[in-house]
Amino acid sequence: MNRIALGLFLFLFSFSFASASESYDVDFSEVSTQAIFVYDGDEIRFSLLGGDHVIIIEDVGSSSIKVDIGPFVDRQNILTPGLIGLDYIMKLDLDKDGVTDLNVALYAVSAEGEVHLVLQDVRAADQGAPEDVGLVEGGNSGISKIGVLIIVGTLILVLVLFLVFRNGFWSDTEKKTEEHVHHSSEKTDSSEELKEEAS
Structure with missing residues (x-):
């Protein structure tokens, strides 16, 4: 995933200079x-x-x-x-x-x-x-060099933020899922123990 992000960054970076004339x-x-x-x-x-x-x-x-x-x-x-x-x-x-x-x-x-x-x-x-x-x-040209650089910089910032928050979101979701599964298994174990004691 990091290679894709790096490749996209390099592509956008080189494009900004090629199209800026x-x-x-x-x-x-x-x-x-x-x-x-x-x-x-x-x-x-x-x-x-x-x-x-x-x-x-x-x-x-x-x-x-x-x-x-x-x-x-x-x-x-x-x-x-x-x-x-x-x-x-x-x-x-x-x-x-x-x-x-x-x-x-x-x-x-x-x-x-x-x-x-x-x-x-x-x-x-x-x-x-x-x-x-x-x-x-x-x-x-319709867009000045500075305008192109601002647009490319904004795109790169959005991409980086997306990758950071996406990774953070998925890792938090995985932790919550693991906690939920662990908590659910504890409830199941305790309810089975109660059924055995009642019998």
């Missing part, structure tokens, strides 16, 4: 520079140069992150791996014309694994677009 849509139409907070497994989607592109956060280190870059995902191009270090600007040429289209900078990585990235549409910045920095908020 989020997708963020970045819009460069009004602000050419966008700040975004992401975690390992999250993806950033954006449209530039008449196509849709994606950056997937693959591995988060203390001072760098590994990413997969998917230019023109609507044309089913292959993902290209990349590495971005702290205070380093990755210059991406999405259409391979020799001109940088997007700057991606790793600003910080928190102890909890939160990655602070800054993305800049270079063409819009060069054309004199406003220099304000926008903040990309919230992912597209």
Whole structure:
């Protein structure tokens, strides 16, 4: 029984991390520079140069992150791996014309694994677009990572409580049954003795 509980716990625990990634849509139409907070497994989607592109956060280190870059995902191009270090600007040429289209900078990585990235549409910045920095908020998933972790934690707590009380309940029931059987046998023995004495 303990193996089943352990297996269920490990399954739910691994599921919580697998399903916790989020997708963020970045819009460069009004602000050419966008700040975004992401975690390992999250993806950033954006449209530039008449196509849709994606950056997937693959591995988060203390001072760098590994990413997969998917230019023109609507044309089913292959993902290209990349590495971005702290205070380093990755210059991406999405259409391979020799001109940088997007700057991606790793600003910080928190102890909890939160990655602070800054993305800049270079063409819009060069054309004199406003220099304000926008903040990309919230992912597209229906449930946030913290919400998923709370749900999984609650399920695990309920499972543990169920197993503890179920074992406690059955052991108490067995004790009461044994006491009842023992007490009943004593009554039967004493009533038989009374019948023998009466005869």
